[in-house]
Amino acid sequence: MKNRRRSQFLARRYSNKQDGVLRAYDMRSRGNRAWAIVIFVVCLAMIAIVLFPVIWVMLAGFKDVKEFTRSTAIIPSSFSFSEYIKTWNQLKFSRYYFNSLVLIIGAMISAVVFNGLLAYVLAILKPKGHKVVFALVMATMLIPPTTSIVAQYVNINNVLNWAAKLFQVDNYQTTILPMIPLWLIYGANAFWLILFKQFFEGLPREYFEAARIDGCSDLAIFTRIVLPLSKPILVVIAIFAATAAWSDFLLPNLVLGNGPWKTVMARLFDFKSTINVRPTDIVRAVVFSIVPPMILFAIFQKQITKGVAGGGIKG
Numbered sequence: 653m654k655n656r657r658r659s660q661f662l663a664r665r666y667s668n669k670q671d672g673v674l675r676a677y678d679m680r681s682r683g684n685r686a687w688a689i690v691i692f693v694v695c696l697a698m699i700a701i702v703l704f705p706v707i708w709v710m711l712a713g714f715k716d717v718k719e720f721t722r723s724t725a726i727i728p729s730s731f732s733f734s735e736y737i738k739t740w741n742q743l744k745f746s747r748y749y750f751n752s753l754v755l756i757i758g759a760m761i762s763a764v765v766f767n768g769l770l771a772y773v774l775a776i777l778k779p780k781g782h783k784v785v786f787a788l789v790m791a792t793m794l795i796p797p798t799t800s801i802v803a804q805y806v807n808i809n810n811v812l813n814w815a816a817k818l819f820q821v822d823n824y825q826t827t828i829l830p831m832i833p834l835w836l837i838y839g840a841n842a843f844w845l846i847l848f849k850q851f852f853e854g855l856p857r858e859y860f861e862a863a864r865i866d867g868c869s870d871l872a873i874f875t876r877i878v879l880p881l882s883k884p885i886l887v888v889i890a891i892f893a894a895t896a897a898w899s900d901f902l903l904p905n906l907v908l909g910n911g912p913w914k915t916v917m918a919r920l921f922d923f924k925s926t927i928n929v930r931p932t933d934i935v936r937a938v939v940f941s942i943v944p945p946m947i948l949f950a951i952f953q954k955q956i957t958k959g960v961a962g963g964g965i966k967g
Contacts, residue, residue, distance in 0.1 A: 762839025763893035771848030825911035
């Protein structure tokens with residue numbers, strides 16, 4: 653009788669608590685508690701392995717050259733931000749941040765507009781041959797990106813040379829023209845198209861039918877109905893496009909060259925040949941390059957997880 657009453661008490665206490673795969677009620681078992689502790693310790697170890705390089709780089713940025721080269725301690729002797737500020741001003745990071753911001757904005761707009769429109773056609777309109785188009789898009793995911801870099805570079809140069817002649821520009825590297833093909837390239841992504849398509853297929857069809865009865869065009873349905881209902885996936889695709897444009901090095905370095913629109917990642921590659929750049933300056937430059945994506949993910953992590961889950965599960 654005593655054990656029965658104790659079981660009823662525990663059932664009432666934990667009946668409304670469900671934290672995940674294991675309910676809080678299940679934790680009264682010693683075996684479940686032991687496995688939960690083991691899993692928790694393993695997760696903590698994995699987190700430490702992942703975060704240790706980032707933390708080490710950030711802490712190393714507070715050291716001067718002497719302490720950086722001679723001391724093996726992880727914690728610096730002082731936490732003054734003066735060296736960070738000095739490196740920022742010395743390497744003129746404000747300009748490269750602005751260049752990367754311009755690239756990111758164009759990439760986000762291209763990713764949302766182009767992938768969203770094509771996904772709308774494939775998921776909602778479904779014209780004749782839409783399955784063939786989707787199969788071709790899926791096939792592009794099997795091609796390694798590095799195999800097409802030469803063809804992309806040649807096509808970009810041809811387009812830029814044609815644009816320079818059209819606008820009568822002697823050196824297009826000094827203009828914003830090289831940014832435009834990069835926007836288009838970052839906007840074309842098969843994975844983002846799939847997320848859009850899966851999300852659009854889960855939207856209520858009644859809205860589209862009512863809009864067509866009211867005389868809305870397909871473009872009006874896309875802008876007035878589909879996009880407002882797709883805010884979660886729009887945020888996810890925009891963040892993915894921003895991080896892809898920010899972290900890419902190869903294409904911006906090839907296309908932008910030594911022009912005034914060099915991005916942060918392309919500038920990082922040039923530090924080794926810059927005069928009077930110390931090892932600690934390179935470490936701080938790395939910190940400047942990894943902080944924005946970390947902040948972006950920390951702010952929008954819930955939207956990212958919900959958007960990917962919503963885009964990957966057909967409603």
